[in-house]
Amino acid sequence: MRESIIMKIHYGSALAAVGLVAVHILMRLTQGYAESLEYANVIRNYHFLPYAGMLEIILILLSIHGFIGLRVILLELKQGRIYEKVISYSCFIAMIGLITYGTRTIIMVNMG
C-alpha cells in the first residue's frame, strides 16, 4: 500500500476517533465518575447496542491509528527492505490481535 494512503488512513482514523472518544468520556462524566464505573452500570452500557457498537468502532479506529503510529516511529528509527516488512506485518498482526481481543469482550458481555 502507498505511504500516502497509509497516512490518510492514519489521519482519518484519528479524526473519527476524536469525536467518538469524546462521547465515551462524556458518558463517564454525565452520571458521576465513580457511579459510571459500577459493575451494573457498565453491564448496562454494554447491553445498550448503539453504545456497544460505538465501543467496537472506537476499538477498530484506535487500533488502526495506534499501530500505524507505532509503525511510523519504528520506520523513522531504522530503514531497510526486510526491516520495513517485519515492522509492517508485525504491527498489522498486533492490530488484528488487539481488535479480536477487544471484540471478544464486547460480544461476550453484550450477549450476556
Added chain:
Amino acid sequence: MTNNSENKKGIGGMIDPRRYGIERIAYLLMRLSGLGLLVYFIAHIYETSKILQGQFGWNEMIASTQTTHGHIILAIIIGMCVFHTVNGIRVMLGHGGVGVGTPTRPDYPYSPASQNIKHKIGIYSAIILAAIAMMYGLAVMFGELK
C-alpha cells in the same frame, strides 16, 4: 557506496530535543504521548476484559486503579491524550498546507516560513490545554468535582 553510518544516531538522535526549538520538542512529545497512549489503550482493553470475570473480578480491577497512584497515572494519560489530539490536528493542518506560509525566494537570514508564529501558538496551546485537562481530571477523580 559511501559509508554514512556515522550519521545514524539512532534512538539517541531521535529523542534529543535540543537545538531546534519548540517544534522539535513537540515532535518528541508527540511520539512519547503516542507510545504512552498505545500502551494505555492495550492496558485498557485488557482491564475492561475483567468484566467477563463477573462482579468480583470487575470490582477487584476497579479497586486496583482507584488509588492515588492510579489517579495520577490517569491524569498523565489525560494530558497525553489532549496534547496528542491538539498537536495532531496542528500537524494535519500543516501537512495540508494550512498555516505554513507561501513559498518565497530563500533570502538571508533564511527563516523557514513553515515554522511561524501560528504553529508555535498551536504547540503552546496544546501544552496549556493538556495541563488544564490534567487538573480537571484530577479534580474529578479526587472527588472535587462531580
